[in-house]
Amino acid sequence: MTVLVGLDVGTTGVKALALSPEGEVLARAERGYPLSTPLPGWSEQDPEDWWRASEAALADLGVEPAGIGLSGQMHGLVCLDSEERVLRPAILWNDQRTGEECAEIEERVGLERLIALTGNRALTGFTAPKLLWVRRHEPDLYARIAHVLLPKDYVRLRLTGVRAIDVADASGTLLFDVAGRRWSGEVLDALDLPAEWLPEALESPEVSGHWSGIPVAAGSGDQAAAALGVGIDRPGPVSVVLGTSGVVLAALPAFQADPQARVHAFCHAVPGGWQAMGVMLSAAGSLAWLRDVAGGTWDELTAEAATWPPGAEGLTFLPYLQGERTPHADPGARGAFTGLSLRHDRGALARAVLEGVAYGLRDSLDLLRALGVEAEVGRASGGGARSDLWLRIVASVLGIPLERTVSEEGSAYGAALLGGVAAGVFTDVHEAVAACVRVRDTVEPEPGWRGAYDEGHRRYQALYPALRPLEAPA
Numbered sequence: 001m002t003v004l005v006g007l008d009v010g011t012t013g014v015k016a017l018a019l020s021p022e023g024e025v026l027a028r029a030e031r032g033y034p035l036s037t038p039l040p041g042w043s044e045q046d047p048e049d050w051w052r053a054s055e056a057a058l059a060d061l062g063v064e065p066a067g068i069g070l071s072g073q074m075h076g077l078v079c080l081d082s083e084e085r086v087l088r089p090a091i092l093w094n095d096q097r098t099g100e101e102c103a104e105i106e107e108r109v110g111l112e113r114l115i116a117l118t119g120n121r122a123l124t125g126f127t128a129p130k131l132l133w134v135r136r137h138e139p140d141l142y143a144r145i146a147h148v149l150l151p152k153d154y155v156r157l158r159l160t161g162v163r164a165i166d167v168a169d170a171s172g173t174l175l176f177d178v179a180g181r182r183w184s185g186e187v188l189d190a191l192d193l194p195a196e197w198l199p200e201a202l203e204s205p206e207v208s209g210h211w212s213g214i215p216v217a218a219g220s221g222d223q224a225a226a227a228l229g230v231g232i233d234r235p236g237p238v239s240v241v242l243g244t245s246g247v248v249l250a251a252l253p254a255f256q257a258d259p260q261a262r263v264h265a266f267c268h269a270v271p272g273g274w275q276a277m278g279v280m281l282s283a284a285g286s287l288a289w290l291r292d293v294a295g296g297t298w299d300e301l302t303a304e305a306a307t308w309p310p311g312a313e314g315l316t317f318l319p320y321l322q323g324e325r326t327p328h329a330d331p332g333a334r335g336a337f338t339g340l341s342l343r344h345d346r347g348a349l350a351r352a353v354l355e356g357v358a359y360g361l362r363d364s365l366d367l368l369r370a371l372g373v374e375a376e377v378g379r380a381s382g383g384g385a386r387s388d389l390w391l392r393i394v395a396s397v398l399g400i401p402l403e404r405t406v407s408e409e410g411s412a413y414g415a416a417l418l419g420g421v422a423a424g425v426f427t428d429v430h431e432a433v434a435a436c437v438r439v440r441d442t443v444e445p446e447p448g449w450r451g452a453y454d455e456g457h458r459r460y461q462a463l464y465p466a467l468r469p470l471e472a473p474a
């Protein structure tokens with residue numbers, strides 16, 4: 001029997017998934033690992049943890065795959081020496097230490113030129129500013145760098161012995177010419193970074209190497225893979241992800257960057273395709289935080305939240321717990337609850353968190369609409385999409401129905417489809433999506449919630465400019 005495997009190297013753990021060529025999930029395995037925050041705003045992981053977890057998850061699956069696809073948390077910096085040894089813990093996508101380096105990049109390249117070349121502005125989570133941070137703060141270590149990889153590409157190196165990346169993940173480094181689908185010599189020169197450090201950039205379904213003779217697809221960053229996993233291979237529905245991060249992603253008919261780069265413009269995991277997305281740093285991550293500080297399980301919190309009316313009697317949550325990217329590219333932004341009263345209990349806090357994240361997603365959707373994206377329906381994935389209540393809230397706040405697919409496996413599912421193309425099981429990504437992805441159910445907006453949520457979103461949008469002066473500078 002033909003089996004396709006997707007391996008997603010996430011922030012909280014690795015997920016391995018085995019699929020039939022019809023898209024049926026045959027087996028799944030997950031292995032977790034820790035995240036360390038040595039200083040406020042810092043976020044690091046040990047690349048060897050990813051590798052140990054990946055090996056174990058692949059062994060747990062217990063299958064003989066025809067092809068493997070990789071996906072993973074984006075933007076993380078893995079520095080290797082000339083012997084391909086890890087030089088320091090990886091600096092992750094949600095790390096916020098590089099405010100100064102972002103300013104330096106925009107100064108050196110020029111903001112307009114940077115957006116024209118890379119489709120993006122310098123954001124703290126992206127890879128290039130992290131490299132400049134290491135150069136400034138750890139010069140001895142910087143002098144030993146010979147190779148730079150992203151998280152899933154480190155796992156690829158250990159799996160296949162090959163240093164490679166895909167164009168979708170490379171787009172998130174800020175060193176990539178997104179329109180031209182190649183490394184940007186101009187940006188590398190302006191930042192004085194050696195092109196030799198970077199791996200070869202392949203299209204996502206291309207074979208990057210082999211593991212025990214099994215082809216391993218280049219794969220993609222987790223957001224592009226999640227979009228494929230819910231069937232977004234061309235313009236149409238938008239991908240709405242409620243993972244640790246929260247994302248609204250639209251496939252674009254051609255490369256297009258927002259003139260102010262308020263949303264990210266990246267290559268899609270489909271050869272010749274592009275996408276734009278808005279990214280919130282703490283989506284399901286905000287609910288996980290509430291659970292950790294207020295107690296209760298995920299199910300208890302959402303059940304208690306369901307007892308509160310939309311708008312939670314004026315209680316509003318700002319989800320900028322780790323700074324933010326979209327719509328406020330601001331590492332110094334912070335979260336807040338406002339409008340608390342004696343009546344509010346833990347369920348009200350949970351309701352406000354679910355709603356605050358939904359308002360943040362609406363900010364991203366509004367920016368995509370300003371780019372000309374016609375979003376009439378969304379496809380939801382990520383751990384938060386398992387909650388009917390959260391999806392009803394998000395559908396109502398966005399004002400569009402949200403579809404769930406038969407499999408809710410997100411990025412690992414998309415990665416497995418890419419593995420299937422690399423193995424020759426499908427001729428291309430479109431065929432893989434058509435063969436495997438089916439809609440299971442649709443969550444409609446609640447007409448009665450509309451007024452409360454338009455009002456709530458207005459209240460939410462007023463909070464950042466009002467509260468920001470009270471917080472530390474970026």
Ligand code: XUL
Binds near residue numbers: 010074093172
């Ligand atoms: C996307 C991003 C996050 C991570 C989460 O730009 O930074 O969604 O990829 O793993």
